[in-house]
Amino acid sequence: MDFRYQNVRCREYTRLDDTPANRKRLERAMEKIQAEIVLGTFDYAKTFPNSPRAARFSQPTSVLQATEGANAGPTFQEFGETWFAENEPTWKPSYRTKLRDIFDKQLAPQFGEKKVSDIQKSEILQYRAELAKVCRDTGKTLSASRINQIMNVLRQILVEAADRFDFITPYQGIKPLRVPRTQVDPFSLEEVQKFLDTVDPKWRPYFIVRFFTGMRTSEVDGLKWQYVDFDRREILVYSARVNGEDTTTKTDGSMRTIQMSEMVYQALLQAREEMRERPVSCRSDYVFSSRFGYPLSYHNVNHRVWYPTLKKAQLKRRNPYQTRHTAATLWLAAGESPEWIARQMGHSNTKMLFTVYSRYVPNLTRQDGSAMERLLRSRMQFPQTTPDPVTEEVSDDE
DSSP states (O other): OEEEETTEEEEOOOOOOOOHHHHHHHHHHHHHHHHHHHHTOOOHHHHSTTOTHHHHTTSOHHHHHHHHHHTSOOBHHHHHHHHHHHHGGGSOHHHHHHHHHHIIIIIHHHHTTSBGGGOOHHHHHHHHHHHHSOOTTTSOOOOHHHHHHHHHHHHHHHHHHHHHHTOOOTTTTOOOOOOOOOOOOOOOHHHHHHHHHHSOGGGHHHHHHHHHHOOOHHHHHTOBGGGEETTTTEEEEOOEEETTEEEOOSSGGGOEEEEOOHHHHHHHHHHHHHHHTSOGGGOOSBSSBOTTSOBOOHHHHIIIIIHHHHHHTTOOOOOTTHHHHHHHHHHHHHTOOHHHHHHHHTOSSSHHHHHHSGGGOOOOOOOSSHHHHHHHHHHSOOOOOOOOOOOOOOOTTO
16 A cells, blocks of 8 residues: 555555455555545554554654654755766766756756655646647747656656655656657658759768668768678668767667668769768768768758758758658658568667558568669669779778
């Protein structure tokens, strides 16, 4: 039995076997206890005569209140800082930054001065409702996904505090908001061709890789030559670049091997040749870099290349992440096996494909990437060459 009496979390145990019938008996007993607590007639010693708490609750109420006041626990701000310090070593830098931002800008201003044990469920629900309201300054609302992220940090802190300071977490029974199904806006093959014909030629290999591998922005920007296997025609996705730092992939499942289509293979050969033609001081370990060899800044690429090219090509404005969705939908349109596509995308299973891209699944017949290869050959023009047997890596000695 787990309940709260005189602002104290109480846990009592029975010797009953865990059976459905005994659970119902305890539920009825709990209903009676809760009713007596509300009426002020609950006698702890009578209900639990062998409990070590029985003597404690026989004290005058004033003594109990004084004891509880001394053990009310830290403030939300204080415990939140402790929680962060203990968990930071297990988080990726990007995740740590995101949680720190949520705590400092959202949660601490709202709950920072309150004792963790004093925060009530009604306050949490009211705060969530406030988050869902239209922002007066921008006229925009936070998405359900963003609100759930904020509330999840609050939940984790309160659950941990409740366990340490022996009170019932007020977050019990609060379910996350329903998140609408992800809306994708992929490019058609004709739109991809139009974009590639319009973009600055020096950026064409970069966007070919983005459109036809399904790699995330961080994965493409963090791709290094050591992970490009020209012999096997494979891209090894083992790292990413987030907020200007090299890090691991989004999840362990995101570490994967991507098979190159002929078009991607040719694009990477072109990128390698361009890198070799640079002065030694401007070469880079990264497959795609600035002309001086520095890692790409996705903000610069977006605002100086991506969006201007969309405008020039008279294509609908979309965010660059749609290149990943485009790869998935083109593979599906070509009839590739969902299991194969899931592996290329770094998904642990095919659920995402059928929930997000279901309307793009015409059949389930192909399994090896050959259908996509034929589609590209029939609809897009790119040079045919024999595989390059040389796999020399770019080095400062060249």
